[in-house]
Amino acid sequence: MPISDPFASHAQSLNGPVTGGFDITPDDATDLTTLPRGLMVSTTGDVAVTFADGSSLVLPGLTPGVIYPLRTARVLASGTTATGLKGLV
Numbered sequence: 557m558p559i560s561d562p563f564a565s566h567a568q569s570l571n572g573p574v575t576g577g578f579d580i581t582p583d584d585a586t587d588l589t590t591l592p593r594g595l596m597v598s599t600t601g602d603v604a605v606t607f608a609d610g611s612s613l614v615l616p617g618l619t620p621g622v623i624y625p626l627r628t629a630r631v632l633a634s635g636t637t638a639t640g641l642k643g644l645v
Contacts, residue, residue: 574623580641582633590645594623595631598640604632 568575570593578590582604591608597618604614605628614635618624623644631641 570625574644576645578643578645580631580643582631582636582641584633587630588628588643590643591627591629592643592645593627594625594644595628596621596623596642596644597638598642599638601638602635603638603641604635606630606632 574594578592580588580595587606595603595605595618597603598620600617600619602614602616603618604612605626606612608627608629610629612632615624615626618638620640628643
């Protein structure tokens with residue numbers, strides 16, 4: 557029996573629940589293939605990002621299991637010490 561989704565006709569918003577995800581491999585030269593609405597990490601550490609607007613920043617000491625509402629175009633290998641990065645859409 558197919559799963560029932562009473563919210564299928566509602567538009568997805570940045571404030572709504574996560575509906576998908578993907579693994580992120582940090583790379584200094586390549587943008588992510590999908591612009592996520594959030595990030596999670598599996599181990600505590602820093603994450604170096606380039607945001608959707610082109611600005612860059614190192615986010616220090618991210619905590620595992622926390623959903624960070626970040627629209628990141630790229631996760632850089634240089635400066636990233638956290639592992640198990642997940643993009644949430």
